[in-house]
Amino acid sequence: MLVGKIIGTVIATRKDEKLVGSKFLIVQPLALDGAPNDRPLVAVDTVGAGVGERVLYVTGSVSPLAVRRNDTPVDAAVVGIIDSIDLGG
């Protein structure tokens, strides 16, 4: 999983029918110090995340496991909202 911040949303009316009802979040990957890190991507929301929140997201073919229908063609999904990151022991 990677750490990211929700910075926006994408609207797509014409889409794969299995994606109807999905919320597309724009996720900015973050380094551990909170700095932007790599390019933004679009992930489906599965935990009610909103703009400004810091989240854990997955990418790749495990992403459908996070949505209701496991045959949904998504390759990124927000799976948790981060409370805290603890570095060191």
Add this chain to the structure above:
Amino acid sequence: MLVGKIIGTVIATRKDEKLVGSKFLIVQPLALDGAPNDRPLVAVDTVGAGVGERVLYVTGSVSPLAVRRNDTPVDAAVVGIIDSIDLGG
């Protein structure tokens, strides 16, 4: 998912038989500001996208989930046509 723009098509007559009837679109990945971003790739169309349209596409092994036969060897698929991208809350 990533954001891209359709910039062309690829014709391949000799191909895996499960790909017969597929439309191969050349997708230029885009940054959020619309600038080209990374190298173009070839994705199958599943939503009737045409040259010049801005789309959402998936890559990797979830791509077959977007086409009719889930055993089709494709690793990129256009899954939505973007209406708008909203940054910020």
Add this chain to the structure above:
Amino acid sequence: MLVGKIIGTVIATRKDEKLVGSKFLIVQPLALDGAPNDRPLVAVDTVGAGVGERVLYVTGSVSPLAVRRNDTPVDAAVVGIIDSIDLGG
């Protein structure tokens, strides 16, 4: 999918038994203008491609879908021979 050119072959006598009979092609990824692009990789042939031909290939876990036995451990496969690439509308 990505565009590549077949530039050679690999011979491996000792291999996973499910790979017996597979032809291993060295694929040079190409940019749309035909220039080399990224590092060569080894893909199994599924369409009778030969050295010098321009092909479409897939990578990752959809690759076994292109070969006869879907439990074959391959992570790249040539799935089409390109006739033409059309840029623009």
Add this chain to the structure above:
Amino acid sequence: MLVGKIIGTVIATRKDEKLVGSKFLIVQPLALDGAPNDRPLVAVDTVGAGVGERVLYVTGSVSPLAVRRNDTPVDAAVVGIIDSIDLGG
């Protein structure tokens, strides 16, 4: 698999219900000489690894195979604690 070192943990109370009970470890990828290598990621623990330990981890869609429920949306998992790395014959 890749070699990494556990450098911290992530707490996420609101998350996919299949992730409840998972421990999220921050893994710093390491080069063979022990130097940091690439960006840290978050992996689920499956072997009782703790901060400071050097581990083997997997990424991608094999990661759910390392946890109890194979439909858990995780894309990185610690699968072993390294005793030694032996270079050369």
Add this chain to the structure above:
Amino acid sequence: MLVGKIIGTVIATRKDEKLVGSKFLIVQPLALDGAPNDRPLVAVDTVGAGVGERVLYVTGSVSPLAVRRNDTPVDAAVVGIIDSIDLGG
């Protein structure tokens, strides 16, 4: 698949139980001219490869297809020992 050279081994006593008995090889990816190329990774051996041998390896979620139990959490596997690489027609 990619071309690599076995340059060492990793010992991990505490590990996922499905990995017990696996041999972990350190693979240095190679360019076609034999020069090191990208970072070393750890792959399971499935063909009896040893240090110094030039091999074909797969990465990602097809890797479990190369080992006996297809639910083993491995994301890289050596699948062949290279006899020769032939460039050109």
